Amino acid sequence: MKLCKKCHKSGGKLASSHTQTEWEEYFENGGAKLKNIHKNDQLAMKKLNSSKFNKNLKHLRQFFEKYASDSGNVPACN
Numbered sequence: 001m002k003l004c005k006k007c008h009k010s011g012g013k014l015a016s017s018h019t020q021t022e023w024e025e026y027f028e029n030g031g032a033k034l035k036n037i038h039k040n041d042q043l044a045m046k047k048l049n050s051s052k053f054n055k056n057l058k059h060l061r062q063f064f065e066k067y068a069s070d071s072g073n074v075p076a077c078n
Helices: 002-008 012-014 018-035 042-048 053-068
Strands: none
Touching: 002 012, 002 018, 018 042, 018 053, 042 053
8 A cells, every 4th residue: 555655645545536346357367457557667566566465465455445436435544
């Protein structure tokens, strides 16, 4: 999340920028769509290809889907 905040502001704002279905698509196949979008950003790709990202993939996906634009949820941390 810290890496994402550098470009995308807070996690809640980033999460609400897409629908639950869109987030589902971004995180399918180990985050293949996320990786494709960030393929020209070396720092992002380093993080997206790390074991830490893969370890936390499920939790990141849950967060983004829980606070997606069509979820009706707003994170308390904003």
